[in-house]
Amino acid sequence: MSSTWFITGSSRGFGRALALAALRAGDRVAATARDPQQVSDLVEEFGAQVLPLALDVTDAAAAATTLAATRDAFGRVDVVVNNAGYANLAPIETTAEDDFRRQFETxxxxxxxxxxxxxxxxxxxxxxxxxxxxxxxxxxxGTPGLGSYQAAKFGIDGLTRVLATETAPFGIRYLVVEPGGFATDWAGASMDVGTVPDEYRSTVGAVAERLRSSPAAGDPDRAAEILVRTVGRERLPSHLVIGAGAARLAIAYSEQQIAEATAWEAVSASADFAAPRVELPSD
Structure with a gap:
């Protein structure tokens, strides 16, 4: 049985790859973009399977309107994909506040x-x-230069964990996708790289240079096909890291978190009223 997808940011990157993967699987897609003309080729290829919609995700009323339009056109909405987003690169100290806020807003x-x-x-x-x-x-x-972007991504995880518990009785499932480096224009045309002061050359400057010079290993088309298959499963993971480098980073970080929490467990417990005082771990 085919499904109906609602995908934000369908004009390029992961959004476009996912729209194509869903359409090729025989599903229907509401392909949203700030300019729906950017998905006109999808309409030409897949016809009535595609509903092109204009959407700026920072407009809450427009989000509600386009979702309702999708339901009215296709009868239901099975999968909602929040993909739209971008990052600019600069130190937090020198990032203009309006730029930081605009990134977080999206x-x-x-x-x-x-x-x-x-x-x-x-x-x-x-x-x-x-x-x-x-x-x-x-x-x-902890990626230097991506303060607003990564703060927002941590926020998405927290928001989604609460949504998952609040809406579980309604039969709503959630999947947080955590990609590493992929061959999209996220670090290309979509990203503005600000002036990096000398004090930040070894941190933010190094990230800027790496993004410019190192080709991404991840294939967005393969990732999209994986996601279409994953969403079709009865049992959905809460989080899915995609990309070999990203998986290694995630596992190493989780191991580090467990080791640190274990080392400080006695100190943590000693904050309770009835607990004895303990010494801090040795440096």
Missing amino acids: NFWGVHNVSKAAIPILRAQGGGTVVQFSSVGGRVG
């Missing part, structure tokens, strides 16, 4: 707007799946 509030608007539709039809595009940086963090 990367976090856009996900909030679409997720919130989807709930009544998914609840009314008895359930559905919400796919949230985060990043391995939203799990590991």
Whole structure:
């Protein structure tokens, strides 16, 4: 049985790859973009399987309108994909506040707007799946120059964990996708690289140079095909890291977290009223 997908940011990158994968699997896709003309070729190839819609995810009312239009056109909405997002690169100290806020508005509030608007539709039809595009940086963090982007991605994870518990009785499932480096234009035309002061050459400057000079290992088309298959499973993982490098980073970070929490466990427990005082771990 075919499904109906609602995908934000369908004009390029992961959004476009996922739209194509779903369409090739025989599903229907509401392909949203700021300019729906950018998905006109999908309409030409797949015809009535595609519903092109204009959407700026920072507009909460528009998110609700386009989701309702999708339901009206296709009868239901099975999978909602929050993919739209971008990053600019600069030190937090020198990033203009309006730039930091604009990134966060799209990367976090856009996900909030679409997720919130989807709930009544998914609840009314008895359930559905919400796919949230985060990043391995939203799990590991600490990438110099990506302060606003990674703060938003951590926020998406926290928001989605709460949504998953609140809406579980409605049959709504959530998948947080955490990609590593993929061959999209995320670090190309979509990214503005600000002036890097000398004090940040070894940190932010090094990241900027790596993004410019190192080709990404990840294939977005392969990732999209994996995601279509994963969403079709009865048992959905809560998080899916994609990309070999990202998987290694995520596992190493989780092991480090467990080791640190274990080393400080006695100190943590000693904060309780009835607990004895303990010494801190040795340096």
